[in-house]
Amino acid sequence: MSFKMEEKIISKDDLLKLCGDVIAKGHTLLAPGIAEYEQVKDVSQIRLDSSALPTKTSYKSYVFPKAEPILYYKRSKSDVQLIDVDVNGKKIVVLGAKPCDTNSINILKHLFNWDYEDEFFNLRQKHFVIIGLMCSSFDEYCFCTSVGSSPVSEEGSDLFLIPINEDKFALRIITEKGKEFIEPYSEFLKDGDEAKSNAVLESIKKPEVAFDSKQVHEWLGDNFENPKWEGIGNVCLSCAQCAFVCPVCHCFDLVDEDYSYSEGRRMKNWDGCQFGHFTLHASGHNPRDIQSKRYRQRVNHKFRYYVDKFGEILCTGCGRCSRGCPVSIDIKEIVSNCKD
Amino acid sequence: MDELRNYARELLEKEEVAAVIGYQQVTEKRTKPIVITDPAETSRLVFNEYCLNNLAVYLTKARIRSLMRTKDKTMKLAIVAKPCDVHSIVALIQENQIHRNDVHIISFNCHGVVKDFGCDFNGDNLAAKCIKCETHKPLYFDKIFGEEKQTPKAGDASLEKINELEKLNSKERFEFFKSEFDKCIKCYACRAVCPLCYCQRCITDKAIPRWIESSSHQRGNFSWNIVRAFHLSGRCTGCGECDRACPMDIPLSLINRRMAMEVKDLFSFVSGRSLETPTLVGNFDKKDSDEIFM
Incomplete structure (x- = not known):
């Protein structure tokens, strides 16, 4: 199903009005705050700053x-009764999502629909x-261009914003879902000039490509046993900070929580592969026993x-x-070193 | 810096130590831990205001300890430690996690470190633990470098916050910690960076029976953070690594510091300050206050 992209213009004021309406309708509006994507209660909170670095956590x-x-x-003594959970399928609008976040759900979709369709997800x-929202800055830890993305990637966005000047954004309608969402607000939209906003996108400085992911893929296949891993293992402290702030790490653990003998619930909790007990078998054997x-x-x-x-x-x-790594392990550096 | 590098290189070359645990520069305003076994690599060692990590955490790691044992002898581990990190080493020695003779402490006269990587070093950006620091010179060391310099002056915001929380009633205080603990994602970075969190198997990882719910919901988060606070009372040396490591910015050291104040008031004990005194919980004195018993 291909959708033809549409190029529009929206003023910042109108965009904020749109956001106000989303909140008024009772939907959840998320926007990057200082540390995380925050739930916007008041449109004055919205920053829409394309030069902000990624928040500490994603909207995963x-x-x-x-x-x-x-x-x-x-x-009971003779029976176990299961009660379904009603998933709250409330509309969530993410405004100003970073291009390094927008594609995360598409990447996760594969896993959550592979051998079992995860209805919750x-x-x-x-x-x-x-x-x-187009991204106009990067630091020494950014490497979107090395994993096939870029600060101007529209991948995963339903709508995409490009700042044209202080008060105006080019708004690209990327998907059917985006079109459906924006239709009630068509009074705010004017026709845009694709060439003009393309020029903005082209002017953006992008992080240098740090590694060739195809070569890394090949090297990993040949270097399961390589002394390089040991050096990293000496320093890493085995927490799950990296996995939990990652927009696409998805390991989870299923645990039963009893309130009492007769009642309880089954929980699906984030888990991290760096924890020592992550692969600990009931027998006591641990295939990944060292860091x-x-x-x-x-x-x-x-x-x-x-x-x-x-x-x-x-x-x-x-x-x-x-x-965020407490011991400053840089995955870009490590993956860049995945070569002979 | 050359002094430190030459000294470390000699220790390794003369096989006095098996490894040097130190800091290497990664960017202008960030360092990271490095475990050196090859004398040539000692040229990467640095010590400056960006050496935030408390490297004492590595002393109890099995993979680091395994470096000490070679075929014919057991060697020491050398560690680059700020005076405050030496407190953690002292606590580890007191708790029999490492012998004094197994660790070679390379320390510095310290005038403070920044609160986070990337900051400029000045009073505004001083790490909270440095503001109240009384140990600019290490209490124990095998080698010391660096000149004594003045620590920049700064207000003690964390003490102010503790005082502010003291004034609240218990319900209000509960609300404060509830909103903080709600953020917890149970990544256990606080546990991983803590030198005194060396349990081979943490109570939170025990599943049969499960004492602490693994879910990062309110009850699970309260259980973890309260257990953590109690288990570190009288043991936490106040290095502040938990605060720094927390990706959700939960002010964990407020709890630890408040507990340390309590311990000091009740028992005149400060963790990690003396090799001559026993640990707080490992010692019973008839004169101890009975107030702590509920």
Whole structure:
């Protein structure tokens, strides 16, 4: 299903009015705040700053919550009764999503619809409208251009904003979903000039390509046993900061929480492959018993296994994991070193 | 810097130590830990206001400890430690996690570090622990470098916050911590960076029975953070690494610092300051206050 992109213009004031209406309708409006994507209560909170670096966390938790009940149960001596969870499929509009975030849901879709269709994820993502915003700055941890994306990528956005001047944005309608969302606000839109906004996109400085992902893929296949992993394993402290701030890391654990003997619920909680007990078997055996094996798994999963399975790199190049790492492990540097 | 590098290189060359745990520069305003076993790599060592990590955390890691044992002998580990990091090493020695003879402490006269990587070093950007620091010279060391310099002056915002929270009633205080703990994602970065969180298997990882719910919902987050606070009372040396590591900016050290104040008031004990005194919980004195018993 191909959709022909439409180029429009919207003033900043009208865009904020639109946002006000989204809030008034009771939808959830998310926008990048200082540390995270915050729920906007008042449009004056909205910054729409294309030069802001990625927030500390992505909006992953709104489509794949950090802890969510997936069923409730009641137990008696003779019977177990299961009670479904009503998933809150509330509309969520993300305004000003970074291009390194916009494609995250598309990347995650593969996993959550592979051997089992995850109705929780699917229902939530169906109600997501993503309004991307071109990104005009980067720091030493950004590497979107090395994983096939760019600061001007429209991939994953339903609508895409390009700042033309102080008070005006070019607004591109990228998907059918985006068109449906924007239609009620057509009074705010004027026809745009694609060539003009393309010129803005071309003028954007982009991070240099740090590595060739195809070569990395190949190297990983040949270097499962390589002393380089040990060096990383010595420094990494085995927390899950990197996985939990990652827009596409998706490992989870299923645990039952009993309120009492007769009642409880099953939870789906974020889990991280750097935890020592992540692969601990009931027998006591642990196939990834040391940190170097765990870090190797992280890099392989992102740059080899996911590519083999789903044809996409499990990384958007946002650099969050590196920026936040307590021991300053830089994934860009490590992946760039995945060569002989 | 050359002094430090030459010294570390000699230690490795003479096989006095198995490895040097130190800092290397990554960008102008960021360093990161490095574990050096090859003498040639000592040229990467640095020490400056951007050496934020408390490297004592590595002393209890099995993979680092395994470096100490070679076929015919057991060697020491050398560690570059700020005076405040030495407190953590002292606490580890007191708790029998490492022998004093197994660690070679290379320390510095310290005038503070920045609160976060990328900041300029001045009073506004001083790490919270440096503002109240009373140990600019290490209490224990095997080698010391650096000249004594003045620490920039700064207001103690964390103490102000503690005082402010003290004034609230318990319900209001609960609301404050509820809103902070709601942010917790249970990545356990606070646990990973803490030198005193060395349990081989943390209580939160035990599933049969499960004492602490693994879910990062309100009850799970309260359980974890309260257990953490209690387990570190009288043990936390106030290095502030948990604060720095938390990706959700939860002010964890407010809790640790408040607990340390309590311990000091009740038992006149400050963790990690003396190798001669036993640990707080490992010591019973008939004169101890009974107030702590609920």
